Amino acid sequence: MSHSTSPLGKDLIGLEHLSAEQIRSILDTAEPFKEISERRIKKVPVLRGKTIVNLFLEPSTRTRISFEFAEKRLSADTVNIASTGSSVQKGETLVDTARNLEAMRIDMVVIRHWASGAAQFLADRIPSNVINAGDGAHEHPTQALLDILTIRDHRGSLEGLRVCVVGDIVHSRVARSNIFGLLKLGAEVAVCGPRTLLPTGIETLGVRVFHRVEEAIEWADVLNVLRLQLERMQGGFIPSLREYNRFYGVTREKIERAPRDLLILHPGPMNRGVEIDSDVADGPHSVILKQVTNGVAVRMAVLYLLAGGQPEQAEAAKRGGGGRG
């Protein structure tokens, strides 16, 4: 199969370098794939014969399992590798690991890595398609795509919609991918957090900045609430979790003052009672579990398109027709 037939090119590393048309083609391809997960037998032969390695060198529940479901539901053969139990623990380099996998004739690698740039580094060195499942604080493109698909499902067009990403922006690959994707699709984007959790110069990406969550709630149609990434903090970013919740936590009391019908997203995993209270996470404005459901369809779409499938043939492909280049 020729990579040049893919509308996305060889790899999916981030949304920064995708066009609005490419992003829309992924979202539109995900639409027909949603239905596969609702069937009694959740399997179509779209990727039969393809071998995919899920190389997760950082913890993950949603992304790893959702990629694996997407691959299995499209009939690919899959192998999962984590650092524990692999030769990564013995010091084998990323490229050596990947080249050994290539020697066993694989087609795609889905990689999560702690280092920003790891996915691109790998993509430049192996012929297989590489999909970034989150690299350091760089990008998490499939998370942003599923966030955007969920917003589109509930609000229709992204054009002119006001989306605010709230919380730990400085450590967040999800924030960066959301900002790139949402701006390309015509949304107005803001970020909100304490100065210590906002990257210097974030405005240059084309976003508004709020330092008070009450102002962000007054402005926004959609809040995407991010987890405080406590494992990436050496201390000194916030005085205490209790104070963070008081000043930046998304609570029922705060969202009840919103002038619009707010949509609340969170990429997970959540720190309940810190960045989001349970009665918001589980309340009527929340679409958090719908994000998770959409994640499988988005990942199916990315796999299908990188394998050479065409967006306009996705409907036929899932019914057992052609559609893969």
Ligand code: CP
């Ligand atoms: N949203 C997200 O990436 O979750 P996981 O770390 O569980 O994959």
